[in-house]
Amino acid sequence: MGKPNFNGKWSMYKSEKFEDYLRANGADDAVIRMATSVQQDVEIHQNEDKFLIKILNVMCTRNTEFTVGEEFDYEAHGGIRTKGQPFWDGDKLVITFTPVNPDEAKIHIIKRQLVGEEMLQTMQVDDIICKRFFRRA
Numbered sequence: 276m277g278k279p280n281f282n283g284k285w286s287m288y289k290s291e292k293f294e295d296y297l298r299a300n301g302a303d304d305a306v307i308r309m310a311t312s313v314q315q316d317v318e319i320h321q322n323e324d325k326f327l328i329k330i331l332n333v334m335c336t337r338n339t340e341f342t343v344g345e346e347f348d349y350e351a352h353g354g355i356r357t358k359g360q361p362f363w364d365g366d367k368l369v370i371t372f373t374p375v376n377p378d379e380a381k382i383h384i385i386k387r388q389l390v391g392e393e394m395l396q397t398m399q400v401d402d403i404i405c406k407r408f409f410r411r412a
Contacts, residue, residue: 278323278324278363278366279366279368279388279389280321280389281319281321281326281368281387281389281394282319282320282321283318283319283411283412284316284317284318284319284411284412285316285317285318285319285394285409285410285411285412286314286316286409286410286411286412287314287315287316287317287407287408287409288408288409288410289407289408290311290405290406290407290408291405291406291407292403292404292405292406293310293311293405293407294307294311295403295405296398296399296400296403296404296405297310297311299381299400299401299403300380300381300383300400301380301381302352306352309334310334313332313333313334314332314333315330315331315332315407316330316331316332316412317329317330317331317394317396317409318331324342324343324344325340325341325342325343326339326340326341326342326343326361326368327339327340328340339359341359341361341370342361343361343362343363343368344361344362345361346358346359346360347359347361349372351372351374351380355374355376355379355380356374356375356376356379357372357373357374357375357380358372358373358375359371359372360372360373364386366388366389367386367387367388368386368387368388369384369385369386370384370385370386371383371384372384372385381400381401382400383398383399383400384397384398384399384400385397385398385399386398386399392410392411393408393409393410394408394409394410395407395408395409396408396409
């Protein structure tokens with residue numbers, strides 16, 4: 276089975292438990308209000324196992340570059356430094372983010388998979404699972 280093709284621009288049309296996910300990650304009420312009120316688009320450039328993922332919304336644009344199978348440094352919101360470990364789980368792209376300083380944040384996992392013509396992004400921290408649904412823009 277070949278790798279899924281995530282290339283393109285994706286627009287989120289539905290989100291489940293995002294507020295719970297943010298709260299579990301230690302976000303305060305102001306950040307939660309802001310984050311849950313904006314439309315999010317994602318632009319993905321994929322060349323085999325090399326990725327550039329651009330998160331696009333009115334608050335910010337964040338670029339994340341990585342190669343599946345290679346650990347990378349990632350600075351989360353609020354300046355929290357993490358290590359990302361991307362890997363394939365069948366047809367799912369999975370990244371486990373581990374904080375450099377465990378007192379600053381929790382480990383969280385982001386999974387992306389294609390479901391028909393849509394992309395499902397699942398984000399987990401502790402036992403909280405958030406789902407975000409995207410269509411090609």
